[in-house]
Amino acid sequence: MMRALGSIWLFFWRDFIIARTYRTVFVLEAIEALFGAAMFYYVARFVDTPELQHALPQGGSYFAFSLVGFVFLDYLNAALDSFDRSLEEARDSGTLEHLLVTQTSLPVFVAGSAIYPFAATTLRIAVYLAWAALLFGFPVFAANWLAVFAVLVVALLAFSGLGVLSASYLLLFKRGNPAKWFFLGISSVAGGMLFPVSILPDWLQLVARLNPVTYALEALRAALLGGASVAAVWRPLAILLLFAAVILPISMAAFAWALKRTKINGTLSHN
Amino acid sequence: MAEPAITVESLKKSFPPARSGWRTFFQPFEKPTAVALAGVSLGVREGEAVALLGTNGAGKSTLLRILATLLVPTSGRARVAGHDTVHESSEVRRRLGYHAGTDHGFYPRLTAWQNLLFFGRLNQLSRSAASQRIATLAGQFQLSEALDRQVRTLSSGTVQRLSLARALLHQPSVLLLDEPTRSLDAIAAAEFRRFLKAEILRKGNTSLLFASHTLPEVEQLADRVAVIDAGRLLACDAPSTLKLSAGASSLEEAFLRLTGREAGAPQNGPAQDNLARKEIEE
Numbered sequence: 383m384m385r386a387l388g389s390i391w392l393f394f395w396r397d398f399i400i401a402r403t404y405r406t407v408f409v410l411e412a413i414e415a416l417f418g419a420a421m422f423y424y425v426a427r428f429v430d431t432p433e434l435q436h437a438l439p440q441g442g443s444y445f446a447f448s449l450v451g452f453v454f455l456d457y458l459n460a461a462l463d464s465f466d467r468s469l470e471e472a473r474d475s476g477t478l479e480h481l482l483v484t485q486t487s488l489p490v491f492v493a494g495s496a497i498y499p500f501a502a503t504t505l506r507i508a509v510y511l512a513w514a515a516l517l518f519g520f521p522v523f524a525a526n527w528l529a530v531f532a533v534l535v536v537a538l539l540a541f542s543g544l545g546v547l548s549a550s551y552l553l554l555f556k557r558g559n560p561a562k563w564f565f566l567g568i569s570s571v572a573g574g575m576l577f578p579v580s581i582l583p584d585w586l587q588l589v590a591r592l593n594p595v596t597y598a599l600e601a602l603r604a605a606l607l608g609g610a611s612v613a614a615v616w617r618p619l620a621i622l623l624l625f626a627a628v629i630l631p632i633s634m635a636a637f638a639w640a641l642k643r644t645k646i647n648g649t650l651s652h653n
Numbered sequence: 654m655a656e657p658a659i660t661v662e663s664l665k666k667s668f669p670p671a672r673s674g675w676r677t678f679f680q681p682f683e684k685p686t687a688v689a690l691a692g693v694s695l696g697v698r699e700g701e702a703v704a705l706l707g708t709n710g711a712g713k714s715t716l717l718r719i720l721a722t723l724l725v726p727t728s729g730r731a732r733v734a735g736h737d738t739v740h741e742s743s744e745v746r747r748r749l750g751y752h753a754g755t756d757h758g759f760y761p762r763l764t765a766w767q768n769l770l771f772f773g774r775l776n777q778l779s780r781s782a783a784s785q786r787i788a789t790l791a792g793q794f795q796l797s798e799a800l801d802r803q804v805r806t807l808s809s810g811t812v813q814r815l816s817l818a819r820a821l822l823h824q825p826s827v828l829l830l831d832e833p834t835r836s837l838d839a840i841a842a843a844e845f846r847r848f849l850k851a852e853i854l855r856k857g858n859t860s861l862l863f864a865s866h867t868l869p870e871v872e873q874l875a876d877r878v879a880v881i882d883a884g885r886l887l888a889c890d891a892p893s894t895l896k897l898s899a900g901a902s903s904l905e906e907a908f909l910r911l912t913g914r915e916a917g918a919p920q921n922g923p924a925q926d927n928l929a930r931k932e933i934e935e
Contacts, residue, residue, distance in 0.1 A: 385777070392774050396760065396767075403762045403803075476758035480819070483721050483751045484775035485743065555677060645725040647680070648668045648689075648715075 386490050393494030394501065401502065415510045416517075422449045423518040439578060439600070442607050446521060449514055450603050451575035453507045457534065458569065458595065460496075460503035461541035462562040465549035468495035470653075479651055488638055492546055500538060521607060529605035529612045532619065537598040540622045541565075543629030550633070550640035556653055569595040594625045656735035658827050658860030659697035659720060664729035666690040666715050666884075685727060689715040691884035692729065699826075702854055702861040703889070704875035706868075706908055712884040713864035714754070717829045720862065721751040733827050750825035754832030754864070757816045761805035765796060765815050768804055769822060776823035783822065790818040793848055795841075809836045817845065821853070828853070830863040834870060846873055868904050878904070882912045 401407070426445030438447050472478035472495075481491060514520035548561035569575060572586050573595035579587055590596045597618035604610035612619070644650040667685035690712045697703045705713040718724045719731050722742040730737060736744040759768045766787060773783035791797045794814040799807055807815070813836040820828060833849075834842035850873070853859050865871050871878055872892050879889040888895060888911055892904055901907035909915040 389775060392771060396763065396771050399767060400760060400762045475760065476753075477760060478758075479721075479723055479753065480751075480758040480772065481775070482723065483746055483749060484772060485746050485777050486775050487743070642725060645723060646727075647683075647685075648724055649680075650723060 386487070389486055389490045390494045390497055394497045397498030401498070411506055412509050415506065416513045418452070419449065419510055419513040419518060419520075422452060423514070437578060437580070439603060439608075442521065445514075445518065446607050447578075447603065448576050449510070449520060450606055451599060453510050454537075454595075454599055454602055455566075455570075455575055456503055456507060456510075457537065458541055458566065459562075460499050461538055462545045462548060462565060463559065464496040464499035465492065465542070465545040466552040466559055468499070469549050469552055473651060473653055476651070482650075488641070489634060492549070492634070492637060495549075496542065496545065504534070524609045525606045526609045526611055529610055529615055530602065532612050533598065533601045533605055533615060533622075536619050536622045536626065537602070540594055540598070540626040540629065543626060543633040546630075546633035546637050550636040553637070553640040553644050553650075556649075565595075569593060572596070574599045594622055597621045656732075657696045658699045658701070658734060659695070659703075659862055660730070660732040661693055661695040661716070661720075662730045664690050664693045664716070664719065664731055665727045666712070666719060666724065667727050688884050690719075690726075693881070693884070693886045694729075695879055695886060695889060697827075697860050697862050699860055700854070700858045701876050702863070702874050704871040704878045705862065705864040705881055706866075706871055706878050707864075707881035708912070708914075711881045713881055714831050715884075716881070717751075717831050717862065717864060720745075720827075721749060721829055722746055748826045750820035750823070750828045752816050752820040752828075752830045752833055754830075754835050757812045759804040759812065759815065762803055764801055764803055765807065765811075766800040768815070769800075769819060772819050773822040778823055786822055786824075787818075790821060793852065794818050795844075810838060810841055813837055814841065814845070824859075826859055828859055828861045828863070830861065832864055832866065834865070834867060842867075842870070846870060850874060868908070872904055880908060880911050887911045 423445050426443055426448060430444045434444055435442065438444065469478070472481060486494070511520060511522060515522035544561045544565055548559045551558065551560060568589065572579065572582060572590040573593050574590065575595075579590040579596055582590060601610075601615040601618035601622075604615050641650075666689045668687045668689060669680060669683035669685045670687060672680040672683070693712070693716060695703070695716075705716065707713050715724065719726050720733060720738060722738050722745055725739055732738065733745040734748045736748075738745050759765075760771070763771070769787045769790075770780070770783050773786060774780065778786065787800070791800055794817065796811070796814055796818060799811050799815070804812060804815070813834075817830070817833060820830065834845055837845060849861070854861060854874075861874070863874070875892065877889055878892050878895055880887045880895070888898070890898065895911070896902065896904060896907045899907035899910045901910055906915070
């Protein structure tokens, strides 16, 4: 276990050192976060009404509601994208084969590929929320940070399975991310990112109820905007954990199978 | 009796045809038709150096990649230190040092030292052991000056030496080298061969299987030479025995005779290709 964690840390160290060589990107992303927060603030000012605020789950401003939806989208994107982007980079730089002849197990290789992108996304979200709190009155002190942390970890676990499935697809077919396309597409409509699912027609509400993103967002908003404790968000957490328990073993098996197919076909290093 | 370092038994490898467009979706499930290895059997003893000699596309790299667990054979078996390359791949990788001839596979924005440390640690070396080993190998491969530089700023010859150093970092018992001196200048290549002979092969129990097109290198390093053509092993013997049995005065002449490529002889490569392809299709 310690050996596996040590190896995952090594991947983090590698990606951190590489990211450090692009220092200006940090600055540009911080500025981008400022513009993003400002955009949501002014959109909210334009559309906010007492009726709308009443219709929102936590009863707060549309600014806070939509910003949480947006930062969660960033997280979801990282979970769906990091594995295949990392795999693609390794394949194109020629490091993939050299990684695969080291004594690194497949789960460590997969987890290590995404550890830095997840950490970088967390930092980016923190910057977003900091701008929003400092300049636009985002209610950051209302949050239960332990519950927020728990929701994000469980959500990452749950959605990482889809990211690993996507990486398996990339191994086999070399291009494309259908899991991201399908899941983000559905979630943008029936996930409650920018509007509550209660405004959707019945059949789309049913789709939303089958979509784990809906539960993740409900729990995140409850913890971040409503100060809900871990105990108070146990139900969506349990649903996400159940989803993770199903999807993670399936995705790892799919990845191992896809890797074996590429070793049979000799296409491991092909792009 | 001790287990041979490498055992290859009736190894066959075929690849499915490359596809484009919508047919790409079926490529992973296509029937393999392009033969790379057509039943190769070979053994490498502990401490022995065996060279794979063959033309481009003969199957040398395919054989090395199967042994490195990067390819799964179509049939037959390959074992490294007694471990099956398919079913016990992690045990195989523990004992293996691999250098691919074509791409060097480093992170261009990490320094040479950072790259070596990363791969060394992934091979279960502690930080201090890896650092010590990097320092030793840097001295032996004239890499000391390059250690603090990003890999993207290094010459291809230096990156080649770095790649060879990476293969040796965790002191593997079996070394697989695919064209190890390909991008090296004459002096660096000679120094590398001297190092390999003196520091790796003579001192330890390291076994070496390497592919090369450089015949003097093969003669200098190899205890035996495996001549491969169109996926078939034509001969495997000491260089002097090969020359004797082929009635040749040089290894080059012996190679040309064995593969039927000497001046005036019919070129049988494609014919053998067709024969092997037919066997697979049957």
